[in-house]
Amino acid sequence: MKRYFKYKIIGLTLLIASFVSCNTADQDVESIVEVNNSYPVVNFTTNFTGNTASEGDTIEYHMSLNKPINKDLTFSAYIISGTADASDIEVVTGTIIAYETETNVSVIFTQDWLADDSETIEIEFGLASLGEKYLVHPSTTNPVLNLTISNFVPDLLTITCDWEKDVIINSNEVYHEDYTFIEHASANMDFDIFVFDEADNKVASAETGSCPEVIEISGADLPNGTYNVYSFLYANDFAHWNTDNEPETINHIDVPFTCNFSEQGVFNDIAVKQSPDQVTNTSALDYDNDGVVDLRAVATFTVTEGVVNVLNIDGTGLGGGKMIPSHKIQRK
Secondary structure (H helix, E strand, C coil): CHHHHHHHHHHHHHHHHHHHHHHHHHHHCCCCCCCCCCCCCEEEEECECCCEEECCCEEEEEEEECCCCCCCEEEEEEEEEECCCHHHEEEECEEECCCCCEEEEEEEECCCCCCCCCEEEEEEEEECCHHHHCCCCCCCCCCEEEEEEECCCCCEEEEEEECCCEEEEECCCCCCCCCEEEEEHHHHEEEEEEEECCCCCEEEEECCCCCCEEEEEEHHHCCCEEEEEEEEEEEEHHHHHHHHCCCCEECCCEECCEEEEEECCCEEEEEEECCHHHCEECCCCCHHHHCCCCEEEEEEEEEECCEEEEECCCCCEEEEEECCCCCCCCEC
C-alpha cells in the first residue's frame, strides 16, 4: 500500500507541473497591452521657422491631444547632439493635466556675456518620462530641430568704474589711543563718471551715487574718434572727517580708479588703471560742500569704423572689438 501511494503522488505532481508549464506557454505568446485607436495622438505645432536662432531668443511648441485621457502628460525638450550644452538653454516644461488637451513647451537660448563662436544644437520635443510615452499612440512623432545658435551682440559698450579702497581711521580714544578702524572710499566718496568726445561734448554719464558706476553707450552714439572717461568728485566725507568726527583722525590716501570695458558677445573685462598723476586723495575738496569742479582723467578709448580699442595709461592699445547689430530670429 505504501509503495502504491508513493507512485500516485509522483504521478499527480507530474500532471500538475505539465499543466502549469502548458499554461505558462500560452501566456508568453499573448499580448499584454494591445495598442488601438483609443490611445490619444499628440500634435505638435510652432510658429518657428528656419534653422538659426540667437542667444536670447525663445522657441515655443504647442502640444495638443486629439482626445483627453485620465492621466497627466508632461512635455519637455532635450538636447540630442551638437556643440551646445544644457547651460546654453533654459527649458520651460508643460503639462497636459488629466481630461485636458493642451499645453506649451518653451526653449530659451541663454543670453550670456561670452564672446564665443556660433554653436550647433539638435533638440527634441516630447514627453518627459518613458512611462508616459506608452500612454499615447505610437504614431505620435516628436519634432526635432537642428539649429545654429548665433552669439548675442547688443551693440552696447559697457564701462564699469570702481574706486573701492580701505581708509584707516584713528579713534584716538582716551583708553585705547592705538585703536583704529576701517572706512571705505566706496561708501564715503561719491564720484560721478562722464565720457567726453574730442570736442569736449558729453557723450554719456553715470551719476547714481553708487559704487561702481556703470555707463552703457550704444554704438550708434560712437562715431570715429577718441573718447575720454573722467571722474568728478561730487561728495567726500573724508575731506572734513577730523572736524566732523572729533577726536577721530583720518590717514589720508590716494584713491585710484579702475575701469572695466566690455561688450557683450564681443569682448570681456579689459581693465584700465588710472594714471597715478590723476588719482584723487581722500583729503580732496568736493563739489557738494566746496563747489570745486575737479575732473580727473580715468581712461581713454578710440572708435574706428565701429571697432572699440581701449588704451592703457601709456597710450598703448589693450584690445577691444567690433560693435555689430544682433542677429534676429526668423519667424512667421
